[in-house]
Amino acid sequence: xxxxxxxxxxxxxxxxxxxxxLTMLRxxxxxxxxxxxxxxxASSYELLANYTSVQSETQMNIQNLPRLPVPKLSDTLEKYxxxxxxxxNEDEFSKTVKLVKNFETxxxxxxxxxxxxxxxxxxxxxxxxxxKTAYLGYRDPVVVFSSPGLVFPFRKFKTQLEQLQYAAKTxxxxxxxxxxxxxxxxxxxxxxKSPLDMSQYKKVFGTCRVPADKIDRLSYNDTKYVxxxxxxxxxHVDLWGDDNQMLNEDQIVxxxxxxxxxxxxxxxxxxxILTSENRDVWAKAYNILVKDNVNRENLADIEKxxxxxxxxxxxxxxxxxxxxxxQNLAGAQTIHGGGSSSNGGNRWFDKTIQxxxxxDGVTGLTYEHTPAEGQPIAILTDFIINYLEQGxxxxxxxxxxxxxxxxxxxxxxxVKNMINKAKENLDRLANNLELNCFTYEKYGKxxxxxxxxxxxxxxxxxxxxxxYKLHNTPGAHYESAATRMYVGxxxxxxxxxxxxxxxxxxxxxxxxxxxxxxLQAMQKAINAHKHYTVQxxxxxxxxxxxxxxxxxxxENGIDIPKLYSDAGFVKSAHMRISTSQVACKCDxxxxxxxxxxxxxxxCYNPRDNDVNFATSAFKANPETDCIxxxxxxxxxxxxxxxxxxxxxxxxx
Ligand code: COA
Numbered sequence: 001x002x003x004x005x006x007x008x009x010x011x012x013x014x015x016x017x018x019x020x021x022l023t024m025l026r027x028x029x030x031x032x033x034x035x036x037x038x039x040x041x042a043s044s045y046e047l048l049a050n051y052t053s054v055q056s057e058t059q060m061n062i063q064n065l066p067r068l069p070v071p072k073l074s075d076t077l078e079k080y081x082x083x084x085x086x087x088x089n090e091d092e093f094s095k096t097v098k099l100v101k102n103f104e105t106x107x108x109x110x111x112x113x114x115x116x117x118x119x120x121x122x123x124x125x126x127x128x129x130x131x132k133t134a135y136l137g138y139r140d141p142v143v144v145f146s147s148p149g150l151v152f153p154f155r156k157f158k159t160q161l162e163q164l165q166y167a168a169k170t171x172x173x174x175x176x177x178x179x180x181x182x183x184x185x186x187x188x189x190x191x192x193k194s195p196l197d198m199s200q201y202k203k204v205f206g207t208c209r210v211p212a213d214k215i216d217r218l219s220y221n222d223t224k225y226v227x228x229x230x231x232x233x234x235x236h237v238d239l240w241g242d243d244n245q246m247l248n249e250d251q252i253v254x255x256x257x258x259x260x261x262x263x264x265x266x267x268x269x270x271x272x273i274l275t276s277e278n279r280d281v282w283a284k285a286y287n288i289l290v291k292d293n294v295n296r297e298n299l300a301d302i303e304k305x306x307x308x309x310x311x312x313x314x315x316x317x318x319x320x321x322x323x324x325x326x327q328n329l330a331g332a333q334t335i336h337g338g339g340s341s342s343n344g345g346n347r348w349f350d351k352t353i354q355x356x357x358x359x360d361g362v363t364g365l366t367y368e369h370t371p372a373e374g375q376p377i378a379i380l381t382d383f384i385i386n387y388l389e390q391g392x393x394x395x396x397x398x399x400x401x402x403x404x405x406x407x408x409x410x411x412x413x414x415v416k417n418m419i420n421k422a423k424e425n426l427d428r429l430a431n432n433l434e435l436n437c438f439t440y441e442k443y444g445k446x447x448x449x450x451x452x453x454x455x456x457x458x459x460x461x462x463x464x465x466x467x468y469k470l471h472n473t474p475g476a477h478y479e480s481a482a483t484r485m486y487v488g489x490x491x492x493x494x495x496x497x498x499x500x501x502x503x504x505x506x507x508x509x510x511x512x513x514x515x516x517x518x519l520q521a522m523q524k525a526i527n528a529h530k531h532y533t534v535q536x537x538x539x540x541x542x543x544x545x546x547x548x549x550x551x552x553x554x555e556n557g558i559d560i561p562k563l564y565s566d567a568g569f570v571k572s573a574h575m576r577i578s579t580s581q582v583a584c585k586c587d588x589x590x591x592x593x594x595x596x597x598x599x600x601x602x603c604y605n606p607r608d609n610d611v612n613f614a615t616s617a618f619k620a621n622p623e624t625d626c627i628x629x630x631x632x633x634x635x636x637x638x639x640x641x642x643x644x645x646x647x648x649x650x651x652x
Contacts, residue, residue, distance in 0.1 A: 061123055061487045063188070063195060063197060063198065063487070065195065065197055065485065065486055065487040065489075066487070067119070067123055067124065067125075067486060067487060068119070068124045068125060068483060068486040068487075068488070068489055068539050069119075069486075069538075069539050069540070070112070070115050070116050070119045070125065070545065070548070071540045071541075071545045073104060073108055073109070073112045074104060076540075076542055076545045076546065077100050077103070077108070079532075079535070079541075079542050080100065080546070080568075080572075081096070081097060081100060082498065082499060083495040083497070083498065083542060083572055084096055084568035084569070084571070084572040085499055086497055086498065086499060086501075087474060087476060087497075087567075087568070087572050088567060088568055092567045093568070095567070096566055096567065096568035099562060099563055099566050099568075103561055103563050107553075107558070107561050108549065108561070110558075111549040111553055111558070111561075114552045114556060115548050115549060115552045118548075118552060123487050123488060124486060124487055124488035124489065125548060126544055126547075127490070129547075129548070129551050132215065133551075135209075135216075135369065135370040136209070136215050136216045136218070136370065137214065137215045137216075138279070139214075139278055139279045139280055140278060140279070141276055141277055141278055141349075141429065142209070142275075142276075142279075142349050142350070142368055142369070143276040143335070143336050143349055143426065144335060144336060144430075144433055144592075144593040145593060146368075146369050147335070147366055147367060147368050147592070148335070148374065148582075148590045148591060148592040148603065149331055149333070149334025149335040149365070149366050149590065149591050149592070150334060150364050150365050150366075150367065150374075150377060150378070150381060150582075150588060150589070150590045150591075151327065151330040151334055151363075151437070151590075151591065151614075152363040152364045152365075152381060152384070152385065152586065152588045153363075153385065153586055153587045153588055154317065154326060154330065154361050154362070154363070155361035155363055156318060156360075156361050157359065157360060157361050160260070160359070161253070163311070163357060163358075163359055163361075164253045164257060164260075164311075165249065165253055166357055166388070167252075167256055167309055167311060167355070167357040168249045168250075168253045168256065169249060169384075169387060169392070169393075170309070170355050170357065170363075170384055170388075171239065171252055171309065171355075172248075172249060172252070172387070172392065172393075172394050173383060173384040173387035173388070173392075174205070174306070174353075174355075174380070174384065175239065176387065177380055177383045177384075178205050178306070181201045181202060181205075182202075186198065186201060186379075189375075189484070191482075191485055191537065194485040196482070196484035196485055197485070197486065197487055197488060199488070200371070200372040200373060200375070200376050200484075201372075201376045203352070203371035203372050204352050204353055204367075204371060204372050204376055204377065204380070205222075205306045205307060205352070205353065206220060206222050206306050206307075207221070207351075207352040207368075208221070208302070208303040208304070208350050208351050208352065208368075209350045209351075209352075209368050210286075210303060210350065211275075211279050211280075211282040211286045212283050213280060213283050213284075213287075216279060216283075216370075218371060219303050219304070220371075221303070221304040221305075223304050223305060223306055224238065224239055224240045224306070225237055225238045225240075225305055225306065226239060226305050226307055226308065226309050227301070227302050227305040227307075227308045227309070227348065227351070228259050228308075228309045228404070229272060229308060229309070229311065229346050229348065230259050230260055230263045230310075230311040230346070231264070231266045231267065231313070231346070232263075232266050232267045232270035232272060232273075232345040232346050233259075233262070233263035233267055234271070234272065234302065234348070234406075234407045235259045235262075235263075235404045235405060235406055236301050236305070236404065236405040236407060237252075237255050237309075237404045238255075238401070239252070239306075240398065241399065241400040241401045241402060242398075242400040242402060243398055243400050245396050245397060245398035245399065246394065246395070246396045246397075246398065247394070247397070247401055248393055248394035248395075248396065248397045248398075249393040250393070251394075251397065251398060252394075255401065255404050256309075256311065258403070259311070260311070262404075262406055266345075269411045269415075269416060269419055270340075270346070270419065271289070271411065271415075271419065272345055272347050272349075273340060273344060273345040273347070273419055273422045273423055273426060274286070274419060275347065275348050275350045276336070276337075276344065276347070276349050276422060276425070276429070277421075277422045277425060277426075278425075281418070281421075281422075284418070285414075285415055288412070288414055288415055288418075289409065289415060292410045294410055295409050295410055298407040298409055301407055302348055302407070303350075307351065307352070307353040307354065307355060308348050308351045308353065308354040308355065309354075309357065310337075310343065310346050310347060310355065310356045310357070311346075311357055311359075312333065312337075312343040312346055312356055312358035312359060313342070313346070313358070313359060314359040315329060315333060315338060315342060315343070315358060315360065315362055316329070316360070317358070317360045317361050317362050318360060318361070323438075323439065324437070324438050327437035327438060327439070327589070327614075328435045328437050329362065330362045330437075331435045331591040331614055331616075332430065332433070332435055333356060333358065333362050333364070334356055334362075334364040334365065334366050335366070335433065335435075335592065335593065336426065336429060336430045336433065337366075337426075337430075338430065339426055339427045339430040339431070340422075340423035340424075340426055340427055341427075343356075343358070344423075344426045344427075345423070347366065349366065352367060352368050352370075352371055352372070353365055353367055353377070353380075354366045354367070364588070365381075373480070373482065373490060373491065374580065374582040374590055375482065375582070377582075377590075378582050378583060378584040378590070379584075381586060381588055382584050382585050382586055385585075385588075431619070432618050432619050432620050433593055433616055433618065433619070434616060434619045434624075434625075435591065435614070435615070435616050435626065436615045436626040436627060437589060437591055437612070437613065437614040437615070438612075438613055439587075439610050439611070439613075440610060440611045440612075440634060441610045442610075442637065442638070442641070443609065443610070443637075443641065444606055444607050444608050444609040444610045444611050445606045445607065446608045446609060447609075447641070451644050451648065453523070453526050454526060454529075454530045454533075455606050456533070456581055456606070457529040458526055458640070459581075459611065460477070460479060460494075460496045460529050460579065461501055461504060461522065461525045461526050462633060462636040462637050462640060463477065463496070463633060463636075464477060464496060464497060464501040464502075464504070464505060464525070464577075465501075465504060465505045465508055465636040465639070465640070466629065466632035466633040466635070467576065467577055467600075467632070468502065468505035468506075468509070469509060469632050469635075469636065470628055470629060470632045471623070474497050475497060475577045475599075476495075476497050476572050476574050476575050476576055477495065477496035477497040477575065477576070477577040477579065478493050478494075478495075478496070478575040478577070478578045478579060478595065479493070479494040479496050479533075479579045479581070480492075480493065480579075480580040481493070481494050481533055481537050482537065483536075483537065483538075483539045483544075485537065485538070486539060489539070492536040492540075492543065492544050493536065493541055493542070494529070494532050494536045494541065495532065495541070495542060495543070495572065496532075496579070497572075497577075498525065498528050498529065498532070500521075500524045500525040500527075500528035500529075501525045501528070501529070503521055503524070503525070504524065504525035507521035508521070508522075508636075508639060508643075515643060515646040515647055516647065518643045519643050519644070519646075519647045522640060522643060522644075543573075546563075546569075549561075550564055574599075575595045575599060576596060576598060576599040576600065577599060577600055577602060578592075578594055578595035578596075578599060578600070578601045578602070579601070579602045579603065579604070580604075581603075581604055581605070581606065582603055582604075582605060583605055583607075584605055585607070587607075587612070588605065588612070589603065589604070589605045589612035589613070589614050590603045590605070590614065591603055592616065593618075594616055594617055594618060594624075597620075598618075598623045598624055599624065600615055600616065600617050600624060600626070600629050601616045601617075602615050602633075613630070613633065615629055615630055617629065
């Protein structure tokens with residue numbers, strides 16, 4: 001396919017998506033590989049070179065992993081019918097059953113065979129599609145809608161020096177982690193006996209999403225400097241000296257002090273805030289900026305750096321009345337920077353990793369989701385926290401560190417207006433996001449395991465029960481499952497709302513139910529979830545397969561089957577609970593925004609004896625309320641625990 005025909009194809013491709021599909025696609029954790037996508041859009045030899053080195057990992061399938069299967073059509077449709085049932089009345093369900101039968105013997109058969117053909121010529125039939133549709137072509141801001149925040153354990157910096165020492169150690173830890181990745185020294189993760197695809201690890205440093213009209217591009221780079229942002233001013237800070245020696249902690253601290261010296265007050269033109277805009281709006285501003293030589297160099301400089309370090313202004317972390325308030329504050333800082341009057345302009349949201357080191361101890365990161373899932377980032381988090389605890393200060397010292405370079409932009413009146421508009425938009429977005437992040441302290445994974453239950457499935461069923469209790473209706477529920485046992489694999493959806501989960505919620509709420517009824521319903525729901533999980537991990541879920549069939553129809557100019565506009569599809573894919581487990585050992589958590597207007601997000605970190613939850617909802621929606629949802633979730637966890645205790649001799 002030529003560059004032009006591919007660009008046309010994309011246009012057709014996106015215009016053929018309903019908002020619902022796009023919402024589905026941007027959900028949770030999505031596929032991203034720069035393979036065939038970057039090549040047509042690469043504008044320079046350098047970009048092509050970068051693209052090549054990253055893609056080869058997957059293209060060569062160096063881990064010799066199996067290929068993502070195309071599930072059997074009959075299997076998917078049977079599963080599908082079970083997952084839509086909770087959302088439909090009898091009439092609707094019988095219509096859906098008819099539609100599915102016709103699909104299976106008619107147009108579905110043809111699409112299945114086309115998809116199977118595609119799978120023969122692609123190592124992973126989904127990855128390129130997923131990258132384009134779920135991320136690069138998605139036009140809403142990455143802030144709130146796509147990029148998660150990750151909150152690290154809180155610090156109490158007594159002095160500015162302590163803040164900078166922490167920041168310097170974070171950088172040194174990152175360089176050590178990156179050296180392990182580059183040297184293929186990280187142990188290959190396993191799922192049971194299956195090795196997992198490790199290629200995502202190589203895509204998180206030096207990576208940047210670059211805005212462009214209709215579809216963004218990804219830029220992969222390997223450099224020796226970071227971008228530091230302070231008071232909304234942007235700096236290039238080299239981590240190696242002229243003698244090619246790496247800086248040690250004291251030397252990095254000195255660089256950061258220098259940055260602060262040159263950015264004592266905030267700029268009134270924080271160019272970084274443009275990265276929080278709708279992608280087409282940001283692309284317009286970008287296209288104006290790049291016309292100026294200085295700006296172009298600055299943009300390229302930021303694009304190529306290893307990561308961003310945001311030295312944030314204080315936000316009153318230690319004036320908070322309790323840990324919950326601190327967690328909410330920190331969650332907001334890592335998702336959107338607290339809006340334009342706080343640290344929202346002290347960001348470059350296009351960059352895959354932005355470390356946040358706030359003056360009064362909010363620490364964490366914001367990560368742009370396109371190139372990787374949360375796992376490499378969660379492991380990085382634990383690596384940094386361990387590094388900090390070990391008190392390391394670096395392994396070498398440079399005799400000739402380079403001076404930080406202030407990247408000053410020439411901002412014309414058009415861009416100035418765009419910056420002002422971006423401030424307003426970010427503030428609106430930030431004000432609309434309700435967060436409730438908390439630690440559930442009564443028990444964690446150990447208790448659930450002691451009951452011979454899967455912790456993840458148990459927590460998912462707690463969310464199902466909580467939602468049903470609160471809204472008196474089943475909530476379509478997305479959980480991401482990693483499909484990394486396949487080459488280039490990212491995620492499949494676990495449809496956590498099931499016939500069994502609804503039955504469980506109803507049994508729990510029925511005052512006539514005996515403890516035994518409740519226990520049995522709970523076990524059935526948990527086991528049904530676990531069963532779906534095992535299928536999803538093998539790439540045998542419903543959502544990616546149905547998506548593939550739809551995309552192959554579009555690609556071949558075939559009408560989109562009615563199945564996709566049927567009530568069953570629409571209701572079961574309106575994910576009112578968007579969840580993912582992102583596990584790290586430290587007392588941190590990941591957080592992000594809901595998937596649909598009347599939905600909740602719930603990211604959770606189950607630890608041995610507690611669980612960190614980050615829930616969110618949109619304030620403007622009258623149906624949702626994070627405080628009530630949290631209350632229902634905590635009560636659900638308590639009720640489930642009580643049912644188990646009533647039926648067994650286990651104690652907390
Ligand atoms: N009895 C006792 N123990 C059990 C059990 C049972 N019935 N079922 C499971 N366990 C144990 C497991 O052996 C495991 O033990 P370990 O902690 O020693 O490893 C532990 O409980 C956790 O297992 P479980 O809760 O069932 O599942 P999981 O932790 O493997 O998580 C997924 C399931 C789907 C979340 C996970 O496989 C996955 O895909 N994670 C990635 C999600 C993702 O992409 N996140 C990033 C989004 S950006």
